[in-house]
Amino acid sequence: MSATATSLPSLCLLALAAFASLYLATQRRNLRLVRDIDLPRWHTPLRCLGWGLLATAAVTAVITGGWGPGLVALCGALTLAAFVVIGLASYRPEGLLFVLAMGCTGGFWALGKIVVSGIGAG
Amino acid sequence: MATQNNTPEPRGGFRQTMAWLHTWAGLSLGWLLFFMFATGTAGYFDTEIDRWMQPELPPAQINRDSHRSAAVLLEKLQAEAPGADQWLLSLPTDRNQPYAGVFWRGADIEAGASAAGGRHLVDLNNGDTLQARETGGGQKLYQMHWLLHYTKRAYSDWIIGFATLFMLVGLITGVIIHKKIFKDFFTFRPNKGQRSWLDAHNVLSVITLPFQLMITYSGLIFMGFSFMPLVVAAQYGADGRSQFFDEVFSPPGLVESAGAPASLAPLTGPIDEAERRWGQGRIRSIDIRHPGHSNARIVISEDTGRSVAAGAGRLIFDGVSGALLHDAPSASSTAKGVRDVFLGLHEGLFAPPAMRWLYFFSGLLGTGMVATGLIIWSVKRRQQAARKTGSARRGLVLVEKLNVGTLAGLPAGIAAYFWANRLLPADLPTRADWEAHALFLTWLALLIHAALRPRQSAWREQLSLAAMAFAAIPLINALTTDRHLGHSLASGDWVFAGFDLTLLVIGALFGWAAWFAGRGARKARKAPATVSPAAIGEAS
Numbered sequence: 087m088s089a090t091a092t093s094l095p096s097l098c099l100l101a102l103a104a105f106a107s108l109y110l111a112t113q114r115r116n117l118r119l120v121r122d123i124d125l126p127r128w129h130t131p132l133r134c135l136g137w138g139l140l141a142t143a144a145v146t147a148v149i150t151g152g153w154g155p156g157l158v159a160l161c162g163a164l165t166l167a168a169f170v171v172i173g174l175a176s177y178r179p180e181g182l183l184f185v186l187a188m189g190c191t192g193g194f195w196a197l198g199k200i201v202v203s204g205i206g207a208g
Numbered sequence: 209m210a211t212q213n214n215t216p217e218p219r220g221g222f223r224q225t226m227a228w229l230h231t232w233a234g235l236s237l238g239w240l241l242f243f244m245f246a247t248g249t250a251g252y253f254d255t256e257i258d259r260w261m262q263p264e265l266p267p268a269q270i271n272r273d274s275h276r277s278a279a280v281l282l283e284k285l286q287a288e289a290p291g292a293d294q295w296l297l298s299l300p301t302d303r304n305q306p307y308a309g310v311f312w313r314g315a316d317i318e319a320g321a322s323a324a325g326g327r328h329l330v331d332l333n334n335g336d337t338l339q340a341r342e343t344g345g346g347q348k349l350y351q352m353h354w355l356l357h358y359t360k361r362a363y364s365d366w367i368i369g370f371a372t373l374f375m376l377v378g379l380i381t382g383v384i385i386h387k388k389i390f391k392d393f394f395t396f397r398p399n400k401g402q403r404s405w406l407d408a409h410n411v412l413s414v415i416t417l418p419f420q421l422m423i424t425y426s427g428l429i430f431m432g433f434s435f436m437p438l439v440v441a442a443q444y445g446a447d448g449r450s451q452f453f454d455e456v457f458s459p460p461g462l463v464e465s466a467g468a469p470a471s472l473a474p475l476t477g478p479i480d481e482a483e484r485r486w487g488q489g490r491i492r493s494i495d496i497r498h499p500g501h502s503n504a505r506i507v508i509s510e511d512t513g514r515s516v517a518a519g520a521g522r523l524i525f526d527g528v529s530g531a532l533l534h535d536a537p538s539a540s541s542t543a544k545g546v547r548d549v550f551l552g553l554h555e556g557l558f559a560p561p562a563m564r565w566l567y568f569f570s571g572l573l574g575t576g577m578v579a580t581g582l583i584i585w586s587v588k589r590r591q592q593a594a595r596k597t598g599s600a601r602r603g604l605v606l607v608e609k610l611n612v613g614t615l616a617g618l619p620a621g622i623a624a625y626f627w628a629n630r631l632l633p634a635d636l637p638t639r640a641d642w643e644a645h646a647l648f649l650t651w652l653a654l655l656i657h658a659a660l661r662p663r664q665s666a667w668r669e670q671l672s673l674a675a676m677a678f679a680a681i682p683l684i685n686a687l688t689t690d691r692h693l694g695h696s697l698a699s700g701d702w703v704f705a706g707f708d709l710t711l712l713v714i715g716a717l718f719g720w721a722a723w724f725a726g727r728g729a730r731k732a733r734k735a736p737a738t739v740s741p742a743a744i745g746e747a748s
Contacts, residue, residue, distance in 0.1 A: 094562045094563060094566075095562075105394075108393075108394075109394045112394065154515055154516035154517070154549070154558075155515075155516055155558065155559075155563070158516065158553065158556075158559070158563065159563055159566070161418040161419060161570075162419075162563060162566025162567065162569070162570060163566065164415070164418075165415050165416050165418075165419065165566070165569065165570050165573065166566060166569060168393075168411075168415035169415055169569075169573065171394065172394050172396050172411055172415070173396075175394050175396070176396045176397075176398055177398070
């Protein structure tokens with residue numbers, strides 16, 4: 087139970103990054119960040135990254151929370167993340183690269199902490 | 209609703225038929241579904257709302273020693289309810305039960321009982337009854353979503369049963385007629401009138417689809433015994449319903465009272481045994497049947513917070529010897545286990561705070577899904593009417609009026625429920641009833657207002673009213689209690705701070721919606737000759 091609570095932030099961040107990269111993998115136009123990024127060239131890696139992140143989130147959810155609370159937490163995190171990503175995509179698409187980077191970093195950092203504490207406890 | 213066909217009628221292919229079904233299943237009970245979603249979503253914070261509505265109560269008294277809590281409660285019942293048929297001691301375990309409480313029935317007034325039956329919350333610090341204003345609280349608010357408040361169970365069960373069934377039909381047909389669920393997953397195109405409403409409806413439905421399917425299907429399971437009485441009757445006979453419920457839901461091994469007096473076994477043994485099996489502090493209630501009789505029983509129920517499944521495991525002890533008679537896990541059969549899981553998922557009582565917020569958020573999006581669905585119906589037909597005849601048909605006008613009066617009027621009514629809690633006199637008889645009357649009277653008044661006012665003015669006025677009504681609640685709270693937002697933030701009183709801040713956010717969202725509706729109206733005024741579809745879409 088408490089395991090689900092601690093893994094929830096990491097689930098939300100991983101889901102955010104996953105949906106951000108899956109959205110970017112569908113975009114034809116270029117994104118202007120520091121310099122133009124030619125998005126179509128990155129479609130395949132972005133799609134792989136997105137599905138990989140989703141799989142990581144799903145596995146994390148089930149391992150930390152079990153099939154019951156874990157899947158509930160996963161669904162909730164996916165709903166929230168999809169809502170945020172669709173909002174950004176509609177109004178502030180430049181923000182998505184930031185969300186992708188932050189989501190990956192934060193998600194894996196939080197996940198790492200859970201793993202380390204799990205090893206420590208085990 | 210992803211079909212481009214503007215007149216979904218049952219002709220042509222499978223998709224068209226499904227689109228027709230989706231439209232009419234959604235519309236016919238759509239306002240009731242909106243009511244169920246809005247009040248049901250509030251239910252994810254039922255006990256928090258309870259506590260906000262009784263500001264006199266002290267901080268939660270959870271995580272106490274079960275032995276001490278039980279002793280305090282038992283002493284209170286012995287003094288107040290001698291000779292009772294049942295004593296129920298509720299122990300505060302988590303947010304679902306923040307205070308201890310007692311309940312009794314069949315007490316002997318001649319032996320000194322204060323009343324034959326009763327219930328109150330008990331302060332564990334001194335054993336006093338916790339006194340607070342009379343209120344329906346979050347419990348009454350969320351129970352409206354299935355009791356419908358003014359109707360009898362015999363009617364409400366069937367009404368909400370049909371609404372839930374229509375909702376399930378809406379979900380399934382919605383998935384079928386949505387042509388590109390994956391391709392359009394991220395698609396939302398703002399400022400495009402009807403197109404934007406359809407996108408919003410699709411996005412809200414698709415991203416909450418697991419939640420929607422779960423909540424709707426489990427809602428039907430709640431009502432299963434009312435909906436399908438013949439399944440029970442086939443096994444237990446036409447009069448066997450109560451026997452069936454007893455077998456499935458009552459603790460096993462309960463017996464009728466026998467006259468021989470005998471003293472009640474100390475609770476220490478049963479409590480130790482229960483905590484040894486379930487863990488410290490996981491006893492939710494101690495139910496004593498026929499205390500003081502030779503065949504007394506002590507039923508100890510487990511807290512349900514540890515797993516998704518609702519339904520508590522129970523241990524049944526002999527009330528005189530203290531011996532364990534039965535160990536009855538809630539999932540007495542696979543079928544009962546499956547039911548427990550669906551009910552638990554629906555109620556979300558297991559959810560810790562962060563997950564509870566996700567439940568609440570999903571519920572809000574579901575409410576928005578119903579609202580956008582209702583709006584699409586009217587936007588689409590308003591556009592057709594503008595193209596063809598220039599005037600709207602009566603059915604369209606009715607739907608538009610009901611949309612304003614419900615989508616904006618009901619939330620304003622919910623705000624009125626909270627206003628009434630703070631502003632009604634504390635000694636008003638049937639005060640809790642008047643809180644609920646305030647909700648429904650406000651809703652009724654706004655339905656009448658919507659009927660009388662032009663469509664766009666009605667939207668703007670009612671959304672503004674809802675915005676102000678919600679935003680004012682923290683202010684009213686500050687004026688009528690000493691637990692205002694500044695105090696609750698400073699003292700870490702997250703129940704009060706969370707409530708006040710959430711209502712401020714909801715008020716701001718309604719303010720934004722009012723601005724949005726006003727913008728649509730301003731656009732429409734600028735181009736009155738050629739009515740722009742976008743403007744209609746935004747303001748409808």
